[in-house]
Amino acid sequence: MTATLDTVAVRSPRAPRLRPGGAGAAAARGLRRIPALLTIAFLILITAYPLFWMFINSLKSNSDFLNNPSYALPESWRWDNYVTGWETANLSTTIVNSVIVTFPSLVLLVVLGTAAGYALEVLVFRGRATILLLFLAGIMIPGQMIVLPLFTAAFTIGATGSLLPLILIYTASGLPLTVFMMATYFRAIPREIFEAATIDGASMVRAFFAIGMPMMRNAILTVAIVQFFQIWNDLLFALIFAGQRRLNTIQVGLLNFSGEYGSTNYGPLFAAICITVGGILLLYLFLNQRIMKGLAAGAVKG
Amino acid sequence: MKSVLGDRKAIILLLTPALLVYTVIMLAPVVWSLGLTFFSGSPLMGFEFSGLANFERLIADSAVWDAFWFTVRYAVLVTLLQVVLGYGLALLYNFVLRKSSVLVRTLVFFPVVLPTVAVSLLYQKIFQSAPSDGFVNELLVNVGLDSVDWLGAGTTAFVVIVIMDVWRSIGFYGILIFSGLLDIPDEIIESARLDGARGVSLFRHIVLPMSLPILFASFIFSINGTIKVFDSVFALTGGGPGSSTTPLTLYMYRTAFQYSDYGYGSTIALLLTVMCLVITLFIFRSSRRDITV
Numbered sequence: 001m002t003a004t005l006d007t008v009a010v011r012s013p014r015a016p017r018l019r020p021g022g023a024g025a026a027a028a029r030g031l032r033r034i035p036a037l038l039t040i041a042f043l044i045l046i047t048a049y050p051l052f053w054m055f056i057n058s059l060k061s062n063s064d065f066l067n068n069p070s071y072a073l074p075e076s077w078r079w080d081n082y083v084t085g086w087e088t089a090n091l092s093t094t095i096v097n098s099v100i101v102t103f104p105s106l107v108l109l110v111v112l113g114t115a116a117g118y119a120l121e122v123l124v125f126r127g128r129a130t131i132l133l134l135f136l137a138g139i140m141i142p143g144q145m146i147v148l149p150l151f152t153a154a155f156t157i158g159a160t161g162s163l164l165p166l167i168l169i170y171t172a173s174g175l176p177l178t179v180f181m182m183a184t185y186f187r188a189i190p191r192e193i194f195e196a197a198t199i200d201g202a203s204m205v206r207a208f209f210a211i212g213m214p215m216m217r218n219a220i221l222t223v224a225i226v227q228f229f230q231i232w233n234d235l236l237f238a239l240i241f242a243g244q245r246r247l248n249t250i251q252v253g254l255l256n257f258s259g260e261y262g263s264t265n266y267g268p269l270f271a272a273i274c275i276t277v278g279g280i281l282l283l284y285l286f287l288n289q290r291i292m293k294g295l296a297a298g299a300v301k302g
Numbered sequence: 303m304k305s306v307l308g309d310r311k312a313i314i315l316l317l318t319p320a321l322l323v324y325t326v327i328m329l330a331p332v333v334w335s336l337g338l339t340f341f342s343g344s345p346l347m348g349f350e351f352s353g354l355a356n357f358e359r360l361i362a363d364s365a366v367w368d369a370f371w372f373t374v375r376y377a378v379l380v381t382l383l384q385v386v387l388g389y390g391l392a393l394l395y396n397f398v399l400r401k402s403s404v405l406v407r408t409l410v411f412f413p414v415v416l417p418t419v420a421v422s423l424l425y426q427k428i429f430q431s432a433p434s435d436g437f438v439n440e441l442l443v444n445v446g447l448d449s450v451d452w453l454g455a456g457t458t459a460f461v462v463i464v465i466m467d468v469w470r471s472i473g474f475y476g477i478l479i480f481s482g483l484l485d486i487p488d489e490i491i492e493s494a495r496l497d498g499a500r501g502v503s504l505f506r507h508i509v510l511p512m513s514l515p516i517l518f519a520s521f522i523f524s525i526n527g528t529i530k531v532f533d534s535v536f537a538l539t540g541g542g543p544g545s546s547t548t549p550l551t552l553y554m555y556r557t558a559f560q561y562s563d564y565g566y567g568s569t570i571a572l573l574l575t576v577m578c579l580v581i582t583l584f585i586f587r588s589s590r591r592d593i594t595v
Contacts, residue, residue: 172327
């Protein structure tokens, strides 16, 4: 098939329609690709340029940023902005804190969520539909609704000085989507596989660990990716539970840094943003297909 | 075989941990937060029973309604832009670029994964007007217009928030809807073409009707997210100037953590939750005829 639907996405409704076929067909087709190509160029420009802009400005001195056009290349390339930014933004601490919070949460989330998804989808018992619905209801609960009691509780038992509350909160708040996605994935696996395992003498718990978990490898990776971005990029809970400087996660740290220091010293601020963004971009470049599919699956199932 | 799948020990062992964590950290706080709406105070100052005073205050509080309207305006506009532009992208991927769309898809998806705080700080600088012009103002000046104090007025700050959040999410909706378009069987499109449907008419009579389920799912997902907008506004404008860009989420945060009014904060959170509940009910009703899952 030739490109008959070519310009649907980009042509304005009143644009003249070019008839395919005939002598000028090839030329017409070439012409019709122009709006599409322009759109693509525009998309690439608006996606990539802000990041490039950020990068060149991370290498400028303050006076260079203030006095020259910001789209110009740096007068002198100040790589030391990265050192200053790294140190003043407290990045070594905040990155470590973010890692300390994110990975235990992810592990807990995946293990608990997969087990619950298996129990709710594969196993048969009364009330499982209700429990699944109960989990599902959690998807709509905004963080604001649970944060005050949680903070009060953490305050009362004196747990506000550590990152433990954050780990538990991220685990719990990620469970609704995880359980639901896992239940959906288990739906595609025939029950007979698990039943056969029990004939060979395994308990259902063992069947879960020996068969269920390994078969879910891809699903687990998908869910982990969705939740990674949720947790890594969270601001609300992190502001409240990691507000002390030594507990700051990377998001909170960056925000504080910008408030205290970044409004007067641009190069290091841009450098700190570049580092924060760069790490995620690197991860994305390695896993982009999976990340795209994962996030889309999370949305549709959620 | 029923008995094997009804293994009680397995059910308890596998389900209880998740259920326990979820109940203690999500469900119990929701109930507790409901209770807090009848109190005023904070853990530091102590709580005092205040009956329905918080609800009366909520109804009379013009700041709540400003925040409510900001949330609604933001949610409706951003949702529309996300779905419509995302649909445009998906059509571009599916019908124009086809197999060569991988690179564009990958690039346009970039901003989706970036940390919101970092993107907000970047946008602050891009739209900056003092002490020196940011990129956008330089552009305006270069074409002969005046530079604008974007984040200094409510209306323009709103525009910047919308632009930023659409920029951040558009690749995501492009992929989401694209994956829905892939489910439309090729044979249907082929046969419609054989019947003479082309361009706009093919789109209107075949593609659009067949992509309604995914459009609907995107719409619901989008509005559910935009109502909870917090990170991007907090990091970009901090709700300002004044309180002109304060959504309900941020107003609640302020009330609770800056003015230490937990009772009233919970009441605002409840209003937000009710909004989400109403939308979630739509999800449940629509998911019955949803064929995209």
